[in-house]
Amino acid sequence: MLRYVVNRILLMIPTMIAISIIVFTIIQLPPGNYLESYIAELQAQGESVDPQKIAFLKQEYGLDKPPVEQYLRWVGGMFRGDFGYSFEYNLPVTKVVGDRMFLTIIVSAFTILFTWAVAFPIGIYSATHQYSWGDYGLSLLGFLGIAIPNFMLALVMLYLANVFFGTSIGGLMGPEFIGKPWSWPKIVSILEHSWIPVFIIGAGGTAGMIRKMRANLLDELQKQYVTTARAKGLPPGKVLRKYPLRMALNFFISDIGSLLPHIISGAEITAVVLSLPTTGPMLLAALKSQDMYLAGSFLMFLAFMIVVGVLISDLALVALDPRIRLQGGVAR
Amino acid sequence: MMRLPASLLFAFTLVVLGVGATRGEEPPLLKADVEAGKLPPMAQRLPRTPLVVDITRPDWTIGRYGGELRTLLAKDRDIRMMVVYGYSRLVGYDDQLNLVPDILERVENVDSRIFTFHLRPGHRWSDGQPFTSADFRYFWEDVANNTDLSPFGLPRILKVRDRGPRFEVLSDTAVRFTWDEPNPMFLPALAGPSPLYIYRPAHYLKQFHPRYIGLDKAKAQAKEAGARSWAGYHQKKDEQFRFDNPDLPTLEPWINTTPLPSTRFVFVRNPYFHRVDKAGRQLPYIDSVVANIADGKLIPAKAGTGDVDIQARDLRFDNYTFLKENAKRNQYRVLLWAKGIGSQIALYPNLNVEDPEWRKLMRDVRFRRALSLGIDRHEINEAVYFGLAKESSNTVLQRSPLFRQDFRTAWTKYDIKAANALLDSIGLGKRDAHGLRLLPDGRAMEIIVDTAGESTEETDVLELVRDSWRKLGIALFSRPSVREVFRKRVYSGKSMMTVWSGLNNGIPTSEMSPDELAPTAQEQLQWPMWGQYYENGGKGSEPPALPDVKELVDLYEKWRLSGSPAEREQIWLQILGIHAQQVYTIGIVSQALQPIVSRNRVRNVPAEGLWSWDPGSYFGMYHPDTFWLDAQETR
Numbered sequence: 001m002l003r004y005v006v007n008r009i010l011l012m013i014p015t016m017i018a019i020s021i022i023v024f025t026i027i028q029l030p031p032g033n034y035l036e037s038y039i040a041e042l043q044a045q046g047e048s049v050d051p052q053k054i055a056f057l058k059q060e061y062g063l064d065k066p067p068v069e070q071y072l073r074w075v076g077g078m079f080r081g082d083f084g085y086s087f088e089y090n091l092p093v094t095k096v097v098g099d100r101m102f103l104t105i106i107v108s109a110f111t112i113l114f115t116w117a118v119a120f121p122i123g124i125y126s127a128t129h130q131y132s133w134g135d136y137g138l139s140l141l142g143f144l145g146i147a148i149p150n151f152m153l154a155l156v157m158l159y160l161a162n163v164f165f166g167t168s169i170g171g172l173m174g175p176e177f178i179g180k181p182w183s184w185p186k187i188v189s190i191l192e193h194s195w196i197p198v199f200i201i202g203a204g205g206t207a208g209m210i211r212k213m214r215a216n217l218l219d220e221l222q223k224q225y226v227t228t229a230r231a232k233g234l235p236p237g238k239v240l241r242k243y244p245l246r247m248a249l250n251f252f253i254s255d256i257g258s259l260l261p262h263i264i265s266g267a268e269i270t271a272v273v274l275s276l277p278t279t280g281p282m283l284l285a286a287l288k289s290q291d292m293y294l295a296g297s298f299l300m301f302l303a304f305m306i307v308v309g310v311l312i313s314d315l316a317l318v319a320l321d322p323r324i325r326l327q328g329g330v331a332r
Numbered sequence: 333m334m335r336l337p338a339s340l341l342f343a344f345t346l347v348v349l350g351v352g353a354t355r356g357e358e359p360p361l362l363k364a365d366v367e368a369g370k371l372p373p374m375a376q377r378l379p380r381t382p383l384v385v386d387i388t389r390p391d392w393t394i395g396r397y398g399g400e401l402r403t404l405l406a407k408d409r410d411i412r413m414m415v416v417y418g419y420s421r422l423v424g425y426d427d428q429l430n431l432v433p434d435i436l437e438r439v440e441n442v443d444s445r446i447f448t449f450h451l452r453p454g455h456r457w458s459d460g461q462p463f464t465s466a467d468f469r470y471f472w473e474d475v476a477n478n479t480d481l482s483p484f485g486l487p488r489i490l491k492v493r494d495r496g497p498r499f500e501v502l503s504d505t506a507v508r509f510t511w512d513e514p515n516p517m518f519l520p521a522l523a524g525p526s527p528l529y530i531y532r533p534a535h536y537l538k539q540f541h542p543r544y545i546g547l548d549k550a551k552a553q554a555k556e557a558g559a560r561s562w563a564g565y566h567q568k569k570d571e572q573f574r575f576d577n578p579d580l581p582t583l584e585p586w587i588n589t590t591p592l593p594s595t596r597f598v599f600v601r602n603p604y605f606h607r608v609d610k611a612g613r614q615l616p617y618i619d620s621v622v623a624n625i626a627d628g629k630l631i632p633a634k635a636g637t638g639d640v641d642i643q644a645r646d647l648r649f650d651n652y653t654f655l656k657e658n659a660k661r662n663q664y665r666v667l668l669w670a671k672g673i674g675s676q677i678a679l680y681p682n683l684n685v686e687d688p689e690w691r692k693l694m695r696d697v698r699f700r701r702a703l704s705l706g707i708d709r710h711e712i713n714e715a716v717y718f719g720l721a722k723e724s725s726n727t728v729l730q731r732s733p734l735f736r737q738d739f740r741t742a743w744t745k746y747d748i749k750a751a752n753a754l755l756d757s758i759g760l761g762k763r764d765a766h767g768l769r770l771l772p773d774g775r776a777m778e779i780i781v782d783t784a785g786e787s788t789e790e791t792d793v794l795e796l797v798r799d800s801w802r803k804l805g806i807a808l809f810s811r812p813s814v815r816e817v818f819r820k821r822v823y824s825g826k827s828m829m830t831v832w833s834g835l836n837n838g839i840p841t842s843e844m845s846p847d848e849l850a851p852t853a854q855e856q857l858q859w860p861m862w863g864q865y866y867e868n869g870g871k872g873s874e875p876p877a878l879p880d881v882k883e884l885v886d887l888y889e890k891w892r893l894s895g896s897p898a899e900r901e902q903i904w905l906q907i908l909g910i911h912a913q914q915v916y917t918i919g920i921v922s923q924a925l926q927p928i929v930s931r932n933r934v935r936n937v938p939a940e941g942l943w944s945w946d947p948g949s950y951f952g953m954y955h956p957d958t959f960w961l962d963a964q965e966t967r
Contacts, residue, residue, distance in 0.1 A: 032816040040815040043855060044784070047526060047945060048836075051867070052484045059483065060564045085558070088409060089592045090568050090576065092558040096593050162637040171595070175622070178596040272627045277595045281627070285407065 005315065012307050019303040020078075020296075024071045027292045027299075033063050034087045034290045041289070061087055074293060078300070084293030088286065093297045097279065103172060103190070104278040107201070110194055112259065114202040115209055123213025127221060128240065138210065145207025151269040154200050158273070170275040172197065178277070197274055201267040216251055220244035253316045260309035261302045359397040361619045362603055371603055374614050377460075379452035381437060383607045385615060385955055387427075392936055394609055395617040395960030401934070402641045403621065406628035408576075408593050412526075413645060414621065415575050418584035419952025420605075422449065422522045422530075427941075427953050429731075429841055431519055435463075435583055435606065437505075443895040444514035451505040456604040457581035461535045468507045470534035472499045474541055475570075480563040489521040489528055492892070514895040520844050525949040529572050533581040540566045585616040585957040597623045607957060616957035635929045638662030642959070644669075644928040644943065644950065649717070650789070652927045663932045668720075668925040672944025675726040675834025676717070676924035677793050678917050679703070679781065680857035683878070686825035689771050693758070694828070695878060700915040702754035704743040706804045712796050713921050716789065726834035726919030727908055731942065733841055734904050742912035744919075748803050755804060769805035778807040782827040785812035790831050793920060823860045830857045834919050837946055842901035844947065849907050850888035851876055858916045880914050933962045 032040075035058055039049055058064050062073065074084050083093035122142075126135045158170065171178075172193050177186040220226065221244050229239045268280030279298065286295035318325050358366050358374055365371040405413060424434040433439055435455070440448040455463040475481050476490070486496045497509040509518070509530075521528040542550040542562060554565035569577055575584075576592050583606070586599035599621040607615045626634055631646040636658040647655070655666045681694040681703070693699045709723035727739040760769045760777070768776040779801075783790045791810055798808040810831075813821070821827040836848060847853070851862035862876040866885065876882050884907060891903045911917075926943035936959050942948055 030816065031820050036819075037816055040819055044786070044815060049526075050487055050528075052482070052487055055484045056482070056567070060560060060567070062560070082558070085560075090571070090574075091592060095558075098593075100593075158633075158637075170626070175596055175624075179590050179594045179598075273630065275595060275624070275626050275630075282593070 001318075008311055008314070012311070015307055016300075016304065017075075020075055020300060021071070023296050023299045023303070024067075024074065024292075027287075027290070027296055028067055030290065032290065034061070034292060035063060037290050038087075057087075061085070074296065078297075083297040086286070086291055086294040088289055088291040088294065093294050096294060097282070097297075100277055100279045100282060103276075104280070106190065107172070107194060107197055107276065107278055110198045111202045111205070114198050115205045118202075119206045119209035119213060123210045124217060124240070124245070126210065126214040127217035130218065139214075142207040142210045145203045146211070148203070149269075150201055150204050150267055151273045153203060154197075154270050154273040157196065157200060170273075172276050172278075197270070197276055200274070201270050212251055213248065216248035217244055220247045250317065250321060253320060254313050256313040256316065257306065257309035260305040260312075357397075357613055359601065359614065359619065361398070361601065372460075377456065377604050378608065378614060379437075379455040379606050381452055382614075383434060383452075384610060384612075385607050385958055386610055387936075387955060387958065389427075389938060391939065392958070394611055394613075395935060395958060396963070397613075397617055397960075398619050399961030399963070401618045401621045401959070401961065402639070403623050403643055404626050404631050404634055404640050404646070405597075405623045406626070406631060406646055408597075408625060409574070410625075410645070411575050411588060411597050411623060412573055413950075414586060414588065414597075414599055414623070415573055415584055416525045416949050417951045417956050418586060419525075419949045419956075420582075420584045421524075421527050423519055424523050424949075425947045425953050427938075429839065429947055429953075431523055431843065439519070441519070444516045444518070445512075445895060446508065446510045447518060448502070448506060448508045451507075452606060453505050455583075455606055457533050457535075457583065458587045458602040458604055459536070459581045460604060461533070461581065463531075463583065464504045465501045465507045466504075467531040467534045468499075469501055470537065471530050471532045474534075474537075474543055475532060476530075480561070481566060487528055489515075489517050490530075513893050515892075516843065516894060516900060517845050517892065520947075524946050525952065526573055532570060532572075536579070536581050537566065537570055540569055586621050595625045597625075599623070605957070609958065617960035618957075636662070638664060638931075640929060641931040641934050641961070642929065642937065642951075644926060647927045647929065648787075648789075649925055649927060652925075655927055655929055665930050665932060667928040667930055667937070667939055667941075669928055669941040669943040670729075670731075671924050671926050672729070672838050672942050672948055673833050673836060673922075674728060674838035675724065675917075675919035675922045676721055677790065677831065677921060678726045678834040678919045679797070680830045680832060680917050682822060682825065682827055682829060682857065683859045683881075683916070684825045684861040684874075685828050687828070689773055689775070690828055693771075696758060697914055698754045698758050700918065701743045702751040702804065703801070703806075704915050704918045705745065705747045705751035705754070706801050706806075707744075707797055707918070707920060708746045708800045709744060709920055710746065711800075712793055715796060716792050717921060717924055720925055721921040722923045724919055724922040725912060725915070726917040726922075727912060728835070728840055729838040729923060732839045734901070734908060736905070736908070739908050739912040740922075743915050746800070748800070751804050760805075763805055767805055768807055776807065777805065778809060780809045780811050780828055782818055782821055782830045783810055783812045784815050784818045784832070786815070794831060797920075819855070822857050823854060823864075825861065832857055834917065834922065837944070838922065839942065839944060839947065840904070842897060842904045846888055846891055846904055846907050849911060850884040851881060852885075852888065880910055881916075884910060933964075935960050935962050 035054055039054065042049055062070060077084055081094075085091070086093050086096045089096045122138050126138055129135050172190055173186060174189045174193070177189050180186060223244070226239060226244055229243060230236070234242075268284050270276075271278045271280040272284065283295065283298045285291075286298065362371055366373055371377070405411060420435060422433075422435045423431050423439060426432050435452070437450045437452045439450070440446075449468075451463065451465065457463050476486050485491075490496050492511050492513050492515045495512065497511045497515070500508045500510070502508055522530070538544040540550060540553065540562070547562075550562040554560075554562040557565055559565035559568060569580060571577055572580065572582065575582075575588050578588050578591055582602065585602055585605050585607070587602050588597060588599050590597040601616055601619050605615055609615060624639075628646045631643065632648070632651040632654065634640065635643045635647060636651075636655050638658075652666065652668070659666055681700055683691070683694050685691050685694055704725070713719055713721050713723055722740075723744060724740045725742055725744050728734050755769065759772070762770040764770055764776050766776075768778070771777060781794055783794070791812070794808065794810045801808050818827075818830070822830055837844060840846070848856065851859045852866045854860050854864040854867055856863040859876070859881065861873045862881065865873050865875050876885060887903050887907050891900055894900045894903065928937075928943070930937045936955075938954055941954055943950060947953070
């Protein structure tokens with residue numbers, strides 16, 4: 001087991017190197033570089049730039065160097081915890097991301113908790129009361145949740161809030177707290193503001209989760225061991241909790257792998273619509289303006305999260321499901 | 333006209349209430365600090381002779397202090413707009429486009445060759461340190477002539493025939509720049525929205541400069557901050573235009589207090605600002621400006637829901653109906669200002685296109701004229717711009733003293749017959765089975781127009797142009813791409829024709845540079861290679877091949893070295909005349925409108941104005957420092 005874990009961790013290194021090459025290549029693929037798209041953007045607004053200054057920046061940012069050298073410099077820096085320099089903000093990448101990462105994790109964590117808290121009971125109810133009115137009603141809601149894109153829901157909510165309450169629901173904290181150091185009132189303000197984005201971002205995921213939970217549980221409920229347990233006289237609640245529910249949880253654990261990167265990049269478009277100070281809009285903007293080290297570092301971090309997430313879910317599955325553990329042991 | 337009596341009445345109320353009656357009344361925001369002795373009283377914060385802002389517009393009133401003005405920007409980096417709107421310049425344009433001293437007390441100009449600048453004695457930076465000729469000296473000696481900070485030499489505007497000026501410090505408040513030959517570009521460059529900064533807050537920047545702290549310390553400091561070199565670090569701290577360093581002292585009306593990155597930027601009043609109103613009260617009236625960051629595409633929607641006090645950036649004309657619809661409910665006005673660009677939309681035949689057959693045609697003036705005659709501008713104006721724009725070639729606007737009616741109308745009358753006759757005369761008489769004319773080598777005439785793919789406005793207009801060009805026997809296809817690809821295709825000659833807006837400056841006076849009318853830069857879509865040739869100082873690629881284009885270059889050079897206003901005007905008119913007759917760019921409509929959302933409580937925003945980058949600095953020349961918030965209006 002230990003060898004397996006060490007092997008998996010060692011395997012992550014070449015994976016990450018391969019990913020870094022792919023990420024860097026893809027970022028370099030669109031024509032031009034940051035300065036060129038910067039000039040193009042200024043000119044589109046009728047502004048002009050001093051060519052002398054552009055030449056200076058090109059030298060300063062190292063954009064006049066060959067791509068291979070730029071790549072090595074970037075990767076070399078990452079090992080020392082230096083993720084490069086964001087051209088757009090004129091700051092080291094780590095400083096740019098700063099608070100945003102934390103806020104994103106808060107929103108995402110709440111969203112995940114919200115999703116679970118709502119989806120679990122409803123999924124179980126739907127499965128155990130299959131084809132009842134409750135099941136139909138909740139399924140309908142679930143389908144609506146899947147069908148309506150999050151950002152659309154956000155736009156509708158923005159509009160309704162303005163028309164009926166005359167307020168604006170964007171943002172993640174009261175305006176007086178933006179850019180201020182952390183304090184208790186600030187945390188309270190974030191909690192007050194976060195339920196709307198959490199609801200909007202979570203809506204789609206919740207609906208999907210309900211459907212998955214229902215389907216998995218239904219599969220298990222029809223199996224013979226359930227019938228046997230019932231026949232032996234176990235109370236229905238205990239049957240459910242002890243056997244089929246546990247079996248149905250596997251999908252849920254293997255989901256962790258895709259959940260972790262979601263924490264960083266989740267719901268970019270919704271975050272743009274709601275003006276959330278999370279990392280999604282920043283990643284989007286960095287990609288658009290070819291701010292390559294900022295975008296690259298984000299993508300690397302996402303890749304890292306996926307790799308770690310898959311590892312965690314694999315290990316968790318091994319730990320939780322004796323079938324996987326035992327068969328895996330035999331193969332090894 | 334309905335507004336006039338109301339505003340007069342309002343002015344009257346103000347007088348009765350006695351607002352602004354006391355000279356030197358402190359803004360309430362600063363009162364506590366002044367009383368506590370943390371800040372000197374107003375009289376000591378102002379220069380000895382402050383700039384008195386005297387606006388004579390009938391709806392302009394003396395304002396009241398206080399309040400927070402909210403606006404939206406699309407990106408963190410757009411906070412430079414506050415420098416554009418603040419428009420505190422050594423010299424600046426007033427709303428009649430006259431160049432007048434602003435930060436400077438006066439300018440002595442001998443033949444556009446010797447410029448003597450007199451500062452306002454007692455003028456201070458936003459941190460209270462004196463603003464003196466030492467700040468000019470720092471720029472000249474320690475920035476512009478420092479090989480690390482300016483490895484590529486002086487800014488181009490400071491060079492005449494590759495030679496820089498002589499710089500002298502005459503006294504604490506006077507400096508002089510002397511060129512051997514005239515440099516008429518100098519003052520307009522200082523008055524630009526993104527001005528040439530020839531001064532720096534020396535007392536602040538010295539702490540990053542090796543001359544003052546030693547090379548080792550400068551390098552160590554930079555390394556610690558994660559910069560690649562001390563020059564990069566100095567540069568980063570010294571971004572007067574980007575406005576992203578809250579520690580950098582400024583002369584603008586509002587100071588940025590928020591470092592990047594943020595989603596909300598707060599700009600607070602500069603207690604040492606050098607302008608006063610007629611009553612002698614220090615400007616700005618508004619205590620703080622708050623700029624929230626929202627996606628550019630959402631800004632119209634947010635402006636419509638009353639999230640802003642004033643907004644123009646990122647609003648487009650096609651948002652007008654939506655904005656108007658919500659105006660009453662959310663208590664704002666939608667103003668329409670005239671745009672200051674030459675043409676709202678224009679076609680650029682690429683005279684450097686790589687296909688030899690097409691290149692020959694594009695360089696044939698008869699062909700360009702025929703294309704221009706074959707556009708039904710009236711229909712386009714009615715269909716796309718509600719008939720509110722003007723059908724026009726790509727020339728200067730009526731407001732410009734250089735405007736001539738015949739520049740506007742030259743080759744713009746919709747006349748299919750004349751256009752066909754012109755095309756026949758070039759020898760393009762043969763047609764294929766579909767009625768398309770044939771090129772001499774037998775290909776059908778199909779013009780592909782590249783667009784930057786950013787607005788449906790462009791494609792709508794092209795659609796209409798296509799219909800009328802079909803009657804000339806020419807097919808038009810549009811090819812949308814993205815900005816960078818678009819530019820690459822033009823520069824390399826792959827693109828035949830492009831669509832873009834017209835002259836950046838549609839309201840020039842003869843004192844402003846005609847550079848965008850001569851091939852001087854690669855980004856000029858009609859002759860990128862000739863522009864690049866000039867940019868590189870006559871090296872590489874190809875020199876202008878047409879005699880009229882060469883003449884444009886000569887005229888531009890002549891303007892650059894001209895010492896007399898009369899001669900400069902003469903040159904301008906000659907240049908515009910050549911453009912009108914040669915149709916290097918095919919203008920379609922001009923004077924489209926820019927919607928501006930202004931909350932009812934915001935006062936002194938002119939109902940009609942000019943929305944222009946240079947000259948004008950957008951809001952800048954209308955003095956946002958005199959905008960004020962009327963507390964009696966509900967939020």
